Amino acid sequence: MRAFLLAVPLLIFLAATFVVPIGKLLIMSVETVEVANAFPRTAALLAGLPGPPALPSRQIFEALAADLETAQDQGTLAAAARRLNTYEPGFRSLLLKTVRQLPLPDGEPADKAFQRIDQRWGEPETWRLLGRAAHRWTLDFLLTAVDHKIGAGGTIEPVEASQAIYVGAFLRTFAISASVALICLVLGYPVAFVLATLPARQSNLLMIFVIVPFWTSLLVRTTAWYVLLQPNGVFNALLTRSGLTAAPVALMFNRTGVLIGMTHVLLPFMILANYAVMRGISPDYQRAAVSLGAHPALAFLRIYVPLTLPGIGTGTFLVFVLALGYYITPALLGGAGDEMISQLVALQINRQLNWGLAGALSVYLVVFTLTVYVVFNRLVGVDRLRLG
Amino acid sequence: MVTGRASAVQRRPASKPLVTFSNIDKTYDGEAFVTRNLNFMIEEGEFLSLLGPSGSGKTTTLMMLAGFEAPSSGAIYLGEKRLNETPPHRRNIGMVFQNYALFPNMTVAENIAFPLSVRRVPKFERQNRVERALEMIELAHVAERRPSQLSGGQQQRVALARALVFEPRLVLMDEPLGALDKNLRETMQYEIMRLHERLGLTVVYVTHDQSEALTMSDRVAVFHHGRIQQIASPKVLYEDPANAFVANFIGENNGLSGKVTARDARFATLELTPELSIRGRVGEGISIGTAATLALRPENVSLDDETMPGDIRLRGTIDEVIYCGDHWRLHLTAADRAGFVIKVPNKTATAPPQPGRIATMSWSPADCKIVEADAAR
Numbered sequence: 001m002r003a004f005l006l007a008v009p010l011l012i013f014l015a016a017t018f019v020v021p022i023g024k025l026l027i028m029s030v031e032t033v034e035v036a037n038a039f040p041r042t043a044a045l046l047a048g049l050p051g052p053p054a055l056p057s058r059q060i061f062e063a064l065a066a067d068l069e070t071a072q073d074q075g076t077l078a079a080a081a082r083r084l085n086t087y088e089p090g091f092r093s094l095l096l097k098t099v100r101q102l103p104l105p106d107g108e109p110a111d112k113a114f115q116r117i118d119q120r121w122g123e124p125e126t127w128r129l130l131g132r133a134a135h136r137w138t139l140d141f142l143l144t145a146v147d148h149k150i151g152a153g154g155t156i157e158p159v160e161a162s163q164a165i166y167v168g169a170f171l172r173t174f175a176i177s178a179s180v181a182l183i184c185l186v187l188g189y190p191v192a193f194v195l196a197t198l199p200a201r202q203s204n205l206l207m208i209f210v211i212v213p214f215w216t217s218l219l220v221r222t223t224a225w226y227v228l229l230q231p232n233g234v235f236n237a238l239l240t241r242s243g244l245t246a247a248p249v250a251l252m253f254n255r256t257g258v259l260i261g262m263t264h265v266l267l268p269f270m271i272l273a274n275y276a277v278m279r280g281i282s283p284d285y286q287r288a289a290v291s292l293g294a295h296p297a298l299a300f301l302r303i304y305v306p307l308t309l310p311g312i313g314t315g316t317f318l319v320f321v322l323a324l325g326y327y328i329t330p331a332l333l334g335g336a337g338d339e340m341i342s343q344l345v346a347l348q349i350n351r352q353l354n355w356g357l358a359g360a361l362s363v364y365l366v367v368f369t370l371t372v373y374v375v376f377n378r379l380v381g382v383d384r385l386r387l388g
Numbered sequence: 389m390v391t392g393r394a395s396a397v398q399r400r401p402a403s404k405p406l407v408t409f410s411n412i413d414k415t416y417d418g419e420a421f422v423t424r425n426l427n428f429m430i431e432e433g434e435f436l437s438l439l440g441p442s443g444s445g446k447t448t449t450l451m452m453l454a455g456f457e458a459p460s461s462g463a464i465y466l467g468e469k470r471l472n473e474t475p476p477h478r479r480n481i482g483m484v485f486q487n488y489a490l491f492p493n494m495t496v497a498e499n500i501a502f503p504l505s506v507r508r509v510p511k512f513e514r515q516n517r518v519e520r521a522l523e524m525i526e527l528a529h530v531a532e533r534r535p536s537q538l539s540g541g542q543q544q545r546v547a548l549a550r551a552l553v554f555e556p557r558l559v560l561m562d563e564p565l566g567a568l569d570k571n572l573r574e575t576m577q578y579e580i581m582r583l584h585e586r587l588g589l590t591v592v593y594v595t596h597d598q599s600e601a602l603t604m605s606d607r608v609a610v611f612h613h614g615r616i617q618q619i620a621s622p623k624v625l626y627e628d629p630a631n632a633f634v635a636n637f638i639g640e641n642n643g644l645s646g647k648v649t650a651r652d653a654r655f656a657t658l659e660l661t662p663e664l665s666i667r668g669r670v671g672e673g674i675s676i677g678t679a680a681t682l683a684l685r686p687e688n689v690s691l692d693d694e695t696m697p698g699d700i701r702l703r704g705t706i707d708e709v710i711y712c713g714d715h716w717r718l719h720l721t722a723a724d725r726a727g728f729v730i731k732v733p734n735k736t737a738t739a740p741p742q743p744g745r746i747a748t749m750s751w752s753p754a755d756c757k758i759v760e761a762d763a764a765r
């Protein structure tokens with residue numbers, strides 16, 4: 001009980017910085033309040049409409065006209081317009097165009113007036129989208145995040161190829177993270193082995209080289225690569241001057257740059273995870289295998305490597321999961337085709353102000369990460385997740 | 389205390405050396421010698437123990453034989469063949485480690501099959517041999533378990549079976565019973581001796597436990613500072629120690645030190661104080677004027693009575709009397725030195741010795757030996 005009390009500040013901190021924001025993001029991914037808030041009367045009436053989309057009654061046109069005016073006065077119109085625009089580019093201009101002509105001339109029926117202002121008001125699709133957006137709870141963000149939408153027929157269908165960008169981004173994120181994890185394993189495993197088998201003095205010295213990058217800001221390190229990898233940077237100077245290549249090689253603003261940068265940043269995790277496991281392996285196992293007649297290489301493969309599987313698992317898991325959320329490095333070193341999901345999330349939040357879609361993308365990322373975690377836990381065991 | 393093995397004495401003649409260490413030096417840093425000038429042979433079928441305090445170079449010696457460390461100079465032969473250049477996996481030497489080193493990712497049966505599978509023994513024969521090995525250690529019922537699910541003693545037996553299943557000519561064990569509790573140790577000592585006997589193994593056994601070495605071995609090599617102080621049967625080690633280190637390290641000893649004042653072919657005289665000199669059998673390397681030490685076992689000293697003609701007599705004050713069941717253990721001050729230990733048989737007829745009393749100790753010159761003082765190094 002007292003131990004629990006000691007942990008309370010941490011629990012509060014975690015709740016405030018972790019559980020609450022993530023929970024909020026999750027809710028945001030299924031909640032959309034802009035339209036319902038801006039057009040309360042229209043929303044209420046549209047919600048009561050049954051059946052397939054059709055032109056609504058005149059009463060609803062009147063309600064919308066009234067709602068548009070209040071929304072403009074109260075300043076909620078812009079958010080609603082932005083939200084509607086995510087369904088159909090052009091919705092915003094439609095609303096703004098309409099609102100400029102309000103109030104309607106006396107005597108003219110609202111439905112006729114609207115259709116005079118813009119013929120789109122005469123299309124059932126416009127009203128269907130307005131109705132969807134007016135719902136407080138929606139699956140639209142979650143569908144958009146996997147390049148799907150609810151079509152006119154009310155069924156789930158893929159979006160047009162030109163707008164299908166998120167599944168590709170997810171796959172790319174997965175591919176980049178997996179590549180980085182693999183490269184880190186190939187590079188880090190031997191280093192960890194050397195660190196674990198070298199006498200303590202040399203090992204400690206080497207360890208400093210592994211840890212120092214940890215003390216340096218991520219941004220600084222990425223910027224350093226930025227300098228190194230430029231077409232007229234250090235690497236290309238070496239390559240061309242040594243005659244290995246005739247012209248500078250594109251090492252950044254492409255996948256190569258992303259992989260180099262992320263591998264460098266994440267390599268210490270792989271090394272430390274493997275080192276922690278390897279340090280605990282008695283050299284007697286290898287010796288025993290060799291004394292029993294196994295060639296050292298065979299003993300290494302059949303005895304040593306299996307014993308290090310927890311380290312391999314932990315390191316790969318850590319690097320993979322950390323890579324999934326990477327943002328700065330791919331943004332600085334990557335090209336147009338290397339956007340990772342986090343960049344798209346940031347884009348939705350910073351530029352498009354589309355928190356719902358950002359939330360939905362995050363939901364998939366979180367769910368995927370949790371899946372990886374569960375699989376990892378099954379295979380390796382989370383209690384193995386230790387560093388140093 | 390001294391048991392030794394009856395068979396040890398009988399099997400001695402006419403066997404060939406299986407292993408020969410010739411002038412082996414080993415240094416890790418080029419300065420300090422971890423082993424120095426090792427020259428000894430191990431005979432076929434012999435049980436040889438390497439005994440010595442921690443850090444005396446036993447493991448290093450074993451590792452050079454197994455091939456995991458290379459001698460800095462000198463040669464090791466297995467039979468007629470020079471072994472120095474043979475990599476460890478080709479030496480065909482079985483090895484048992486202190487913490488067993490059973491592969492945790494394999495079952496017991498897979499562990500035992502490992503040396504056979506790396507030798508490409510056909511599957512059917514492999515299974516047969518693993519089964520026989522499991523029967524030999526009476527652990528057939530745990531074949532499919534992981535090593536971590538076995539008790540210490542069971543793990544030890546699996547490690548033994550694994551080291552024996554490929555029928556090596558030579559088996560090395562580095563403190564194999566060090567991690568077991570006392571009762572289990574004794575059971576396992578017996579089991580190892582039984583296997584040695586039954587399979588006609590040649591065993592090199594490292595231990596720092598002298599009673600283990602004395603009980604199990606045909607011969608014991610006593611290590612100190614990387615040198616072999618003496619290599620001999622347990623009986624000879626105990627009764628005829630080569631120097632002060634061996635005398636003090638094995639069993640209990642009254643190691644009074646002094647200066648040699650006379651010697652002939654069989655006896656020497658050790659001057660303890662100007663008034664007091666003691667005669668004893670002369671050890672190796674004893675010459676007049678050198679410092680030397682007495683090797684005298686507590687049980688060879690009698691108290692007060694039982695003096696034979698020619699016995700040496702020494703007066704001392706009893707400081708402490710300890711009851712040990714079958715005997716009394718007395719600590720005395722004699723020849724101006726405290727800590728003289730003797731054992732007096734506990735006979736119902738005699739009254740227990742009293743502390744503070746002056747007593748006369750006596751022993752036969754044949755029961756004590758004048759040996760070289762502990763060389764500084």
Ligand SMILES: Nc1ncnc2c1ncn2[C@@H]1O[C@H](COP(=O)(O)OP(=O)(O)O)[C@@H](O)[C@H]1O
Nearest residue numbers: 416417422440441442443444445446447448449
């Ligand atoms: N790999 C090594 N590098 C340097 N010194 C070592 C190494 N292995 C052992 N030593 C040193 O050699 C000496 C003898 O060690 P060892 O053979 O293990 O003794 P024992 O087995 O008798 O306890 C010790 O002083 C130890 O510190």
Ligand SMILES: [Mg+2]
Nearest residue numbers: 443446447448
């Ligand atoms: Mg040792």
